[in-house]
Amino acid sequence: MxxxxxxxxxxxxxxxxxxxxxQGQLPAGTKIPSxxxxxxxxxxxxxxxxxxxxxxxxxxxxxxxxxxxxxxxEDEALLAKTKQHLLDVELQHFTEQMRQLGxxxxxxxxxxxxxxxxxxxxx
Amino acid sequence: MxxxxxxxxxxxxxxxxxxxxxQGQLPAGTKIPSxxxxxxxxxxxxxxxxxxxxxxxxxxxxxxxxxxxxxxxEDEALLAKTKQHLLDVELQHFTEQMRQLGxxxxxxxxxxxxxxxxxxxxx
DNA sequence: ATGAGTGTTATAGTTAACTAGTACACTCGG
DNA sequence: CCGAGTGTACTAGTTAACTATAACACTCAT
Numbered sequence: 423m424x425x426x427x428x429x430x431x432x433x434x435x436x437x438x439x440x441x442x443x444x445q446g447q448l449p450a451g452t453k454i455p456s457x458x459x460x461x462x463x464x465x466x467x468x469x470x471x472x473x474x475x476x477x478x479x480x481x482x483x484x485x486x487x488x489x490x491x492x493x494x495x496e497d498e499a500l501l502a503k504t505k506q507h508l509l510d511v512e513l514q515h516f517t518e519q520m521r522q523l524g525x526x527x528x529x530x531x532x533x534x535x536x537x538x539x540x541x542x543x544x545x
Numbered sequence: 546m547x548x549x550x551x552x553x554x555x556x557x558x559x560x561x562x563x564x565x566x567x568q569g570q571l572p573a574g575t576k577i578p579s580x581x582x583x584x585x586x587x588x589x590x591x592x593x594x595x596x597x598x599x600x601x602x603x604x605x606x607x608x609x610x611x612x613x614x615x616x617x618x619e620d621e622a623l624l625a626k627t628k629q630h631l632l633d634v635e636l637q638h639f640t641e642q643m644r645q646l647g648x649x650x651x652x653x654x655x656x657x658x659x660x661x662x663x664x665x666x667x668x
Numbered sequence: 669a670t671g672a673g674t675g676t677t678a679t680a681g682t683t684a685a686c687t688a689g690t691a692c693a694c695t696c697g698g
Numbered sequence: 699c700c701g702a703g704t705g706t707a708c709t710a711g712t713t714a715a716c717t718a719t720a721a722c723a724c725t726c727a728t
Contacts, residue, residue, distance in 0.1 A: 428553055430685060445647040456704060467687050472706075489695035489704050508646055513660045516639040523631055524568040531658055537636045538650060553715065579674060590717050595676075612674050612724035669728100676723075687712075695704075 423464050431466060435474035443483065443494055444505040451496045454484070546587050554589060558597035566606065566617055567628040574619045577607070 423438070425431050442448045454460075457475070461468045475492060478484040483504055485493045495501065520530055546561070548554050565571045577583075580598070584591045598615060601607040606627055608616045618624065643653055 428556060430551055432685080433551060441645045441647075445645075457706090458704080468705095469688090469707095470686060473685090475705095486705070487695085488693075488706080491704060505646070509643070509648070509656070510660070512639065512642045512646070513657065516635065516657075517661070519635045520632070522564045522568075523628070523635070524564075525632070527661060530661065531654060533632070534636065534639075534657060535654055537633070538640070538653065555715080580676090581674080591675095592677095592718095593716060596715090598675095609675070610725085611676080612726080614674060671728090672726090674723095674725075676721100678721080679719085680717100682717075683715085685712100685714085688710085689708100691706100691708080693704095693706075696702090698700085698702100 432470050432474040435460075435464060435466070435471060436477060439474065439478065440483070440504070440508060443501070444508060448494050450494050450498060450501060453491045453493050456491055555593050555597040558583075558587060558589070558594060559600060562597070562601065563606070563627070563631060566624070567631060571617050573617050573621060573624060576614045576616050579614055 425434050439448070439454070448454055455463065457468050457471045460466075460471045464471070475484060475486075479486055479492075481504075482497070482500060483495055485495055487493065517527070517530065520533075521527075525533060548557050562571070562577070571577055578586065580591050580594045583589075583594045587594070598607060598609075602609055602615070604627075605620070605623060606618055608618055610616065640650070640653065643656075644650075648656060
């Protein structure tokens, strides 16, 4: 995994895990890879992984069982709420950025549609 | 001006200036505030302002006249291209993030529309 | 020429992010 | 019980971002 510069790695790891979870690659109740495993896979230090997990743990999205590992919560309501929150954050960020670039709300959908048409390709 | 944590100040300043320019608050050819003025206004060090300007200068969007100040380029084509680029960056980032959250392209417009309706308020 | 206003550069110090390495504590299957 | 696998914690060191401060160089109006 390559990381963008200018944004802390531990936040990118956190985001990566959130994505894995809301997308279902890491379903509710599953054990996520160990911190050492993640550290190797992400070519990152154990401490950095740990830091990424702390926030998620505090949020209740991850349950830590000492000596066993970290598990995705089985609280489906929390998972749904989390996903919605992640979507809202992106939507809020996007609309705010576009506003600051001088795009009126009325034009937002139009611009997005146009963009999507223009880049019909992969991604 | 308040800065977000977790993202370098000089980048936020750069972004701020880009926005001022593409929105027309800083029209083509105008002199932007001096580095010392900006440093005070943004409650930031001169060096940090300097760093923010360097990239914009390299991009040709700002013209530096030693002893006089920094001026917005008069190259309208470059300005237009820059604005389009900023929009594209946001659009690309948004669609990519939504994709990673499991949102299909077909649903993107729908979700955005729904979001805009839900938050009819200010901002 | 001088002074005010400008960009430029350099030094030194602080802090947050990250790494490397080590050690400790817990759980579970054998 | 023991060893492998796990999370946790601590120390030490590096680097990038940022600050504070100062000095230098240029331009222009007076």
